[in-house]
Amino acid sequence: MCTVKPVGNGGRKTTPSGIIYYEDTKEGHAAQVQDVNATMGSGSGEAVHPEPGGPPPPAGTTEDCTSYTDKLWDTSCSKYFKFAQMKMKPETPAIACAWQNLCKEILDKIIDTKGPNFSINSAYRTPAFNASLGNSSKTSDHLSGAACDISAGSPEKNKELFKHIGKNNLPFSQLIFEGRWVHVAFNGKSPASVIVLVARGGSAPYENGGGKSGSKLPPDLKWA
Secondary structure (H helix, E strand, C coil), X not given: CCCCCCCCCCCEEECCCCCEEECCCHHHHHHHHHHHHHHHCCCCCCCCCCCCCCCCCCCCCCCCHHHCCHHHCCCECCCCCEHHHHCCCCCCHHHHHHHHHHHXXXXXXXXXXCCCCCEEEECCCCHHHHHHHCCCCCCCHHHXXXXXXXXXXXXXXXXXXXXXXXXXXXXXXXXXXXXXXXXXXXCCCCCHHHCEEECCCCCCCCEECXXXXXXXXXXXXXXX
16 A cells, blocks of 8 residues: 655545545545555454444435535435545536445445445545556546445455355445455446456455356355
């Protein structure tokens, strides 16, 4: 992981409801990297990471993403989640809609199917923030709001989270076990040949999991 330090406290913001998000500035990028490093831990083999809290309570009325403006930033986009939990403000309603769909079709369903408690470590990335990471793909689904990295608190618990998503047949377009976190996307751009992957250290090389069924996954990650 990158070890860039934020300048002062700049770039890190909090919504009225208490959700931390980041400005699309050098300070905001550095603050987000620092926080991701803190929540994901220093290595995929580390046994214990910060424990995520319990599932959020159901929200009230959800907002229509197609008319998204910054006025909706701290409002509900799905049963359990808000637009602000995508970490950075969307530049278009289409990005807000991609996030809303990911929350409704994947994140909400993890909770409703009694999956492990999890936290969102990384979600939408602006082009500038994605470029600043250096090792992130220019075609990453994070750029469209269609993907996020989530963690259940440790590599072992992330195995449970990964397998829960697979065995419950949630409609992911990509699912990657990355040790310190699980990458999941909905309606992203990934071809069918790389829908399920394993990268225990969080970076290449990736092992192919055998498509949507996970037929080639190693024994400790098989869900069927």
